[in-house]
Amino acid sequence: MFAVCLFGVNLYYSRVTYSTLRESVRLRFENAALVDQLKVERDRAETANLAKSKFLAAASHDLRQPLHALGLFLDSLERSTLSSPVSAQQVTVLGHARMASAAASEMLTTLLDYSRLDAGVVKAQAAPFAVQPLLRSLEQEFGVQADASSLVYRTRETTAAALADKALVDLVMRNLISNALRYTQAGGVLVACRVRAGRLALEVWDTGCGIATEHLEEIFEEFHQLGNPERDRRKGLGLGLAISRRLVQEMQARIEVRSRAGRGSVFRLWLPVWSGALEDKASTRQPAVADHGLAGRRILVIDDDEAVRQGMQSLLESWGGLCMCAESAADAQAKLRDIPPPDVIVTDFRLRNEETGKQALQILRDHLQRPVPAIIMTGDTSPQRLRDARSTSALLLHKPVSTRQLREALDRALIPR
Numbered sequence: 122m123f124a125v126c127l128f129g130v131n132l133y134y135s136r137v138t139y140s141t142l143r144e145s146v147r148l149r150f151e152n153a154a155l156v157d158q159l160k161v162e163r164d165r166a167e168t169a170n171l172a173k174s175k176f177l178a179a180a181s182h183d184l185r186q187p188l189h190a191l192g193l194f195l196d197s198l199e200r201s202t203l204s205s206p207v208s209a210q211q212v213t214v215l216g217h218a219r220m221a222s223a224a225a226s227e228m229l230t231t232l233l234d235y236s237r238l239d240a241g242v243v244k245a246q247a248a249p250f251a252v253q254p255l256l257r258s259l260e261q262e263f264g265v266q267a268d269a270s271s272l273v274y275r276t277r278e279t280t281a282a283a284l285a286d287k288a289l290v291d292l293v294m295r296n297l298i299s300n301a302l303r304y305t306q307a308g309g310v311l312v313a314c315r316v317r318a319g320r321l322a323l324e325v326w327d328t329g330c331g332i333a334t335e336h337l338e339e340i341f342e343e344f345h346q347l348g349n350p351e352r353d354r355r356k357g358l359g360l361g362l363a364i365s366r367r368l369v370q371e372m373q374a375r376i377e378v379r380s381r382a383g384r385g386s387v388f389r390l391w392l393p394v395w396s397g398a399l400e401d402k403a404s405t406r407q408p409a410v411a412d413h414g415l416a417g418r419r420i421l422v423i424d425d426d427e428a429v430r431q432g433m434q435s436l437l438e439s440w441g442g443l444c445m446c447a448e449s450a451a452d453a454q455a456k457l458r459d460i461p462p463p464d465v466i467v468t469d470f471r472l473r474n475e476e477t478g479k480q481a482l483q484i485l486r487d488h489l490q491r492p493v494p495a496i497i498m499t500g501d502t503s504p505q506r507l508r509d510a511r512s513t514s515a516l517l518l519h520k521p522v523s524t525r526q527l528r529e530a531l532d533r534a535l536i537p538r
Contacts, residue, residue: 193432195219196524200439245286245372249395252281252314252323255291259312263298272302273309281314282395283321289368290323290392293376296361297325297388305329308385321394326387332380340378341366416441418535421463423447423481424498425473433467436524449473450481454488462489465534468515470499479513494534498522 195218207215260276267274283290294312301310308328315322332340341362369376369390380386420442422433430446437444445463447453449472457463466485468478478497486492497513500520516530 187428190426190428190432192521192523193429193436197432197435197439200436245289247285247372247393248287249282249284249397249399250287251399252279252283252321255287255294256312256314259291259294259298263302263310266302267310270302270305272305272307275309275311277311277313279314281316281321282399283323284393284395285372285374289372290390293365293368293390294323294325296365297390300361301325301327301329301386301388305385316394319394321392323390323392324387326385328385331382331384331386332378333382334380337378337380414441415531415535417443418465419443419445419461419463420531421445421447421453421457421466421485423449423453423466423468423472423478425449425469429469436527440528449476450484453481453485457485457488462491463493465531466493466495466515467531468495468497470497478515482513482515496527496530496534 195215199215199219256276256279260274264274298310298312305327306329310328311324311326313324313326315324366376372392374393375391377389377391378386379389415437418441420437422430422437422444424430424433424446425448427448430448434444434446445456445460447456466482468481470478472478472481478499482493482495482497492514495513495515496518497515498518498520516534518526518530
C-alpha cells in the first residue's frame, strides 16, 4: 500500500514538473520570438528614420537651388527698378513674387534647422547677453508682420540679462512669436521678460485660439499641427515647436506652455539669469557693410547650376564687383590661368561628378598657392554634408541666401586679417 502511495505522489510531482518545464520552454521560445520581432521593428524604425532624413535632405537641396536663383533674380530686378520707371502693377507683382519666395524660403529653412539638429552640428555656447536688444530686434521684424495682419504687437522693456546661447534663444523666440501670430486672428501678441526665483523667463502671450489641455504635449511633436486638417502650408510645417523644444534641451533650459481654449496661450522660455557686468562690444564690433565696398574686387563663383551663376553674376556686378563664373574646380583653374587671382571664392557645396565645394577650394588654394577667403553656399541638409562643410575654413551660408546675408558674408571674407 505504501509503495502505491509513493508511486502516486511521484507520478503527481512528475506531472507538475513536466508541466512547469513545458511552460518554461514555451515562454522561452515566446520571449525569443518577441525579441526577434522587436529587433525587426527597431530595424524598420531606423530604416524609416534614415529614409526620412535622406528624403528631407534631397528634397530640400533640390528645391533650394531654383529658389536661391529666384531670389538672386528678384534682387537684381528690384535694383533695376530703382533706375527704370515701372508701373504700380509691376511693383505689386514684384511684391507678390517676393512674398511667395519668402514663404517657400521659410519652410525650407525650417527643414534645414530640423536636419541640423539631426546632424548634431548645433551646439549651445552660453554667454551673458542683454535681453532688451534681442527683444527690440524681434519687434522690428515681427511688428511689421503683426501690422499687416491688423494685430497689436507689444514688448515690455527690461534691463535683465541672461546666460545662454543668444543665437539659439533668438531662434526659439522667433518660432514662438511666429506661431503666436499665425494662430491669432484678433487682438495681438505680447513679448515680455520676467525674473523669478533666480531664473529668467522670456514670455510670449497671445490672444489666439488657445490649446486644449489634452493637446499641450502633442504640439511639440514633429509635423504635428492643431486646427489645420487641410494642411494649409501658410500655417507652416508643424516643426517650429519641435525644433524649439530640441534647442531648449540643447541649452539645458526649459520651456513651458499654459493655455485656455478660445482665450489664448503663453509660452515661457526659462533661462539662467546673469547678474554680472556685460562686456562692451562696441570696440569689437565688425565694420559696417558700407565701409567695405565691392567695387573692383574680383569674385570667383563656382556653381554647376547655370541659373544660379547668371543670378550671382548679375547681382555681384550690380554691386560693382568683378565676377567670374565657373561650373567646377577644373573650369575655374582653366579660367584663372591668364587673369589675376580672385579676392574671394564663392562656391556651391554640391557640384557635378560628386565634387564638393570643400574639394574645389582645396584644389584652387593649392593652385593659387595661398589661402583665398571663401564662402560655401549649400542647399543640402544631409547631416554628413553639413558636418563636412563646417570643417572648412570658409564661411557657410544656407540657400536660399538673402541679399543681406550674401553681402555681409562677402564683407566679412574681405576684411583684412
